[in-house]
Amino acid sequence: MSQPARDALRRNAGHLASVALVIMWSSGYVGAELGTRTGGTSLQLLGWRFSILGLLLLSVCLVLRVRLTDRRAWARQAVLGLFSQAVFLFMIFEGVARGVDGGTAALIAALQPLLVATVAGRFLGERTTPVMWIGMLLGMAGVVVVVSGGLGAGSAPWWAYLFPVAGMLSLATGTVLTQRLRPTETLLQSITMQSVVAAVALVAAMLLVGQGAVPAEPEFWVAVAWLVFLSTLCGYVLYVFVTRTRGATVASVLLYLTPPTTMVWVWLMFGVPITLLAAVGMAVSAVGVILVLRSRAAAQAQRDRR
Numbered sequence: 001m002s003q004p005a006r007d008a009l010r011r012n013a014g015h016l017a018s019v020a021l022v023i024m025w026s027s028g029y030v031g032a033e034l035g036t037r038t039g040g041t042s043l044q045l046l047g048w049r050f051s052i053l054g055l056l057l058l059s060v061c062l063v064l065r066v067r068l069t070d071r072r073a074w075a076r077q078a079v080l081g082l083f084s085q086a087v088f089l090f091m092i093f094e095g096v097a098r099g100v101d102g103g104t105a106a107l108i109a110a111l112q113p114l115l116v117a118t119v120a121g122r123f124l125g126e127r128t129t130p131v132m133w134i135g136m137l138l139g140m141a142g143v144v145v146v147v148s149g150g151l152g153a154g155s156a157p158w159w160a161y162l163f164p165v166a167g168m169l170s171l172a173t174g175t176v177l178t179q180r181l182r183p184t185e186t187l188l189q190s191i192t193m194q195s196v197v198a199a200v201a202l203v204a205a206m207l208l209v210g211q212g213a214v215p216a217e218p219e220f221w222v223a224v225a226w227l228v229f230l231s232t233l234c235g236y237v238l239y240v241f242v243t244r245t246r247g248a249t250v251a252s253v254l255l256y257l258t259p260p261t262t263m264v265w266v267w268l269m270f271g272v273p274i275t276l277l278a279a280v281g282m283a284v285s286a287v288g289v290i291l292v293l294r295s296r297a298a299a300q301a302q303r304d305r306r
Contacts, residue, residue, distance in 0.1 A: 017245070021238040022254055026261040028231035029102035029109075032093045033266055035223035040215055042093035047206045048215075049227045050085070050199035056228070057192040066188055074193055076183050081194030084174030086201045091167030099156025100164060101272050103263030104146050107285060108164040110256050114139045114292050115172045135291030142285025146278050191236060256289045 035045040061068055068074075092105050114136045147161050183190060206212050215221070242254065260282055266272045 017238055017241050018254055021235070021242050022257045022261050024230055024235040024238055025255060026106065026258045026265055028089075028227065028235065029092070029096070029106040029258070029262045030265045030269065031223055031227040031231050032096040032105070033102040033270060034226060035220070036093065036097040037270070038217055038219040038223055040217075040220045040223065041211055042090055042097050043202060043206045043209065043211050044215060044220075045093060045223060045227065046086070046089055047199065047202040047211075048224050049232075050195050050202055052224065053228050053232055054192070054195040054199040057188070057195055061188065061192055064188075066186075066192075068189065068192065070185075073183070073185050073189065074197075076181055077185065077190055077193035078197045080174050080178055080181070080183070080190075081197040082201060083170050083177065085194050086198040087170040088167045088174065089198075090202070091163045091170060095156075095160055095163030095167070098160035098163065100160050101156075101263075102266045103259055103272075103274075103278065104161075105164040106262040107146055107259035107282060108143055108161070109168050109171065110259055110285070110289075111139050111143060112168050112172045112175065113255075114288065115168070116175050129295050131295040132292050135288040135295065138288030138291065139285045140288075142281040142283070142288065145281030145284060147281075148277065187236075195232075256286060259285075 032042075032045075036042070058068075060066075088109075092109060095105055096102055185193070203212075263272075263274050263278060263282075267274055
């Protein structure tokens with residue numbers, strides 16, 4: 001095969017992976033909607049999800065002889081796993097269970113990179129420009145527009161939206177800690193350790209509140225399988241592939257396509273309508289995202305030149 005043909009094939013693979021990333025990443029919020037509609041609680045869905053995922057990843061590590069005996073690594077990944085996995089996802093799922101639709105939850109969670117790039121920039125030694133602050137404010141304004149539409153429709157009480165907000169803050173904390181701690185573990189080691197820690201924490205919470213019974217509904221296990229394979233395994237693999245082949249900025253931009261994608265999924269699967277306010281809010285947030293990412297990329301390029 002000639003070099004131009006190989007380059008074209010590589011570009012096409014990158015484009016297909018980008019589209020798949022948006023779909024698979026959105027599947028997590030759809031899975032939350034699917035799981036809560038089967039009668040399972042947030043703790044049960046996540047507890048069984050991470051238990052199965054942890055066992056699968058431990059088996060892979062055993063076959064590949066991946067080292068998992070470093071206590072310091074476990075301590076680092078335990079902290080990161082609690083913030084970036086257990087607390088983040090529980091808050092998202094709990095918000096959906098209390099009436100917040102998956103698209104709105106995805107939009108709130110999508111503010112996390114903006115929050116890290118602006119508010120947390122000083123803790124990471126990164127310069128925050130006025131354009132980035134404007135972008136952050138626009139992103140927040142878009143979320144307010146979408147949430148106001150949800151409140152007007154009476155789909156969820158106002159306090160239910162605090163759950164995905166708390167989840168977004170937890171993920172932002174985990175992101176900042178990751179950049180500060182700079183863990184040396186491989187992706188497989190990190191995901192395995194975080195999944196095991198999240199499983200232990202969530203199963204303990206399940207037992208503590210009396211939700212340890214094994215659900216018998218087949219629909220519940222369909223939702224769990226959905227979350228394990230589509231949202232976690234496919235989503236994370238594609239995210240890493242796109243980040244390494246097309247860059248972190250492109251991957252970040254693609255993740256901001258998940259809220260509208262999720263809203264379409266929820267509409268097709270559950271009949272939740274896409275309102276005009278939701279479309280306007282997502283458009284406003286998208287402008288904010290573009291401003292932040294472009295300003296951040298320009299600042300990074302300037303630092304690299306220096």
